[in-house]
Amino acid sequence: MITTSHNLNNDTLCKTVFFETFGCQMNKLDAELSLGLLQEDGYKIVDAVDEADVILFNTCSVRQHAEDKVYSHLGALKTLKKKRPEVIVGVLGCMAQKDGEAIFKRMPHVDLVCGTRMFSRLPELILNIRNHGSHVLAIDEDHIVNVKRAVAYRPNRYQAFVTVMRGCDNYCSYCIVPYVRGREISRTIADVKEEVQSLVSNGCKEITLLGQNINSYGKGLPGGVTLGDLLSELDDLAGLERIRFVTSHPADMSRDLIRTISRLGKVCEHLHMPAQSGSDQILARMRRGYSVSYYRDLISYARELIPHIMVASDFIVGFPGETDADFQETVRLMEEIRFQNCFIFKYSPRTGTKAAGLKDDVSDEIKRARNMKLLELQKGISLEENKKLIGRVVQVLAEGASKSDTNKLSGRTRQNHIVVFNGSLDFVGRLVNVLIHEATDLTLFGTLTR
């Protein structure tokens, strides 16, 4: 559906765009793809809203906080829009999909609301506003499984994200994703392979495959293909050095896939597999479809087959009904598994989800205290685990100059540790060996070695 109202009467061609992204990696990649399309259409990217003719926010709805931030940014544009009514303001992504028309009601100075499956039509939608007026709503379930990618446009030449599936059919009770990202759709192996091949021809060494629920990749495709099949095909691509994939759902993570990963040389020893809670009672109410012991066994199996595999997780604290005892079980799981790192979120009720019908009965104060407790616990674990690498040599893909010290390089190990090390820019894009001599909870520091 594309609807239009209000004429802007604007004939001038606007060709600068300011783009800000909130939320997950998928959103960041969608932003990259959108900017690639806009650049091909003649747009120049600018860093300040004052210099832009088109201002776009790619939004997230996973938690209320992310939405509040976008609404506050949009509110701040009211004055600018009064001074320069020809500027086009657009809201893209999950919040656009979720709130639709209501965004125009709350923020009448917004011109474009473009949902999660329509961004490939951005240049056309913007032109539509220029020619016919503002308040363009485009939130249909278009089939954007494949977006033509300008491979040369990406933040890092040696590393790239590739979407392999979109949407989620899991309906965890707290999660808005299935409602704003739609049903699962997978790209074919041939399409993904073609994109990865062209990235590799453009210098890319490492790819991260993205999917909201990546373990169910292939569902709906002919021939019963799986993520394991896709990984096996990509593993054969000459010139590609490393393959990662996120995000794994424990209930959809098969042992067969773990066996496949263990025999593929390019697939890195890293899993992002959110546990969300360490309490069976809470997991059931979250509708996660697994128990804590199932999760524990899965990790043991992965660690048995893939030595040195690192596991990262997400946890939600303060889910409705989470008692102190439930929370202590989460603490225990964290202590036991010793994740590489964890993202901890305070439960945020999302209208339309199953959990929104449950009383949000854990106070914000308790949510905050539980959040802090897990963050501190994880920080200690990450530091201890990272310190174990001091004196060891790790393989790093040098990605570029370090942000914190531009005289140094930074990159990642196969297990996804961030490493800062000395070395000239000539090493960028190469796999190098680094001897680790210092470690914090977030970063390893070292020197190049043979």
Ligand code: 5AD
């Ligand atoms: N409240 C808090 N955290 C949430 N997440 C998803 N939905 C919610 C919510 N309603 C977290 C989960 C997920 C991560 C991307 O965001 O931990 O893994």
Ligand code: SF4
């Ligand atoms: Fe949300 Fe669950 Fe789907 Fe992840 S698996 S996107 S948490 S519904």
